[in-house]
Amino acid sequence: MTGTELTGTTMAPPAASPASPASPASRRDSARIRARTVRQAKSVSLNGLGLLIALATLFPIFWMVSTAFKPSQEIYSLTPSLLPAHPTVGNFDQVISGQVTGGIGPIWLFFRNSLAVTLSTVVFASILSLLASVAVARFRFRLRTTLLVLLLIVQMIPGQALIIALFLDFKSLNLLGSLLGLIVVYSAQALPVTIWMLRNFVATIPRELEEAAAIDGATAQRIFWRILFPLVAPGLVATSIFAFITAYNEFIVALTFLGQAQSAYTLPIYVTYFFGRGGAAWGPIMAASTMYTIPVMIFFLIVRRRLVGGLVAGAVKG
Secondary structure (H helix, E strand, C coil), rough: HHHHHHHHHCCCEEEEEEEECCCHHHHHHHHHHHHHHCCCCCCCCHHHHHHHHHHHHHHHHHHHHHHHHHHHHHHHHCCCCCCCCCCHHHHHHHHHHHHHHCCCCCHHHHHHHHHHHHHHHHHHHHHHHHHHHHHHCCCCCCCCCHHHHHHHHHHHHCCHHHHHHHHHHHHHHHCCCCCCHHHHHHHHHHHHHHHHHHHHHHHCHHHHHHHHHHHCCCCCCHHHHHHHHHHHHHHHHHHHHHHHHHHCCCCCHHHHHHHCHHCCCCCCHHHHHHCHHHHHHHHHHHHHHHHHHHHHHHHHHHHHHHHHHHHCCCCCCC
């Protein structure tokens, strides 16, 4: 072959080798990375949503406490601020002195009335609901299911629809204008929900524990107090919180039943004294509301250890 022939010959480029498939190990690594990215994105989204909900829930409380320490000029300013520029306790002085009530008494009188009604309601509602829940969960009797359904129906009826009938009944019983009447009404209002909640807690307790104690010679009272009651205690805490909030925050029934018995007024009624014809005294209102939340916070701090267990103990049977 001559040099001329070599020069004119064109060399074809080498064929590209086919791409080698990814190894199983690299595919697994890619899948793990994608799964981790999805989990992180989901976690960030849920945490962000939870933070927004927490801010929306806690901001009114923060604003209430902040306003309680603001002077009137800052409260009614056209450029509101989150924190008081010149903090003052004057609003709390007006609330504690009781001047706005026209000489009825200081706030401690209304605190005492509210705490007496609330704690009594919690005790009575807890005892009655515990006994009733044990009856409907452990015994079989006629109209048992009907009773449970009626409890739900009663709970669905608005309390305001029953005020006139209750007012007439309590008037005939001479229970108007007294704290005892409020305790009876609040306990009755809390019973339907507390009975249903405690019934689930009692149902989760194995019958074998009671049967074993009975075989060992334990009486019914001893079985109740030494076996059943300690196991139901977390659920009793959860239901007592519902009864506490029901009685502590109620306003309509208290205002209607107490009438002119101003010395028996509760805290929700006391706060209304700061609303006048000329406007609302928002500083004292926020100060009274701040003090109003203190007993609730103390109650939650006392029962918080059993609260979580009580909320989930009755969710699953077995």
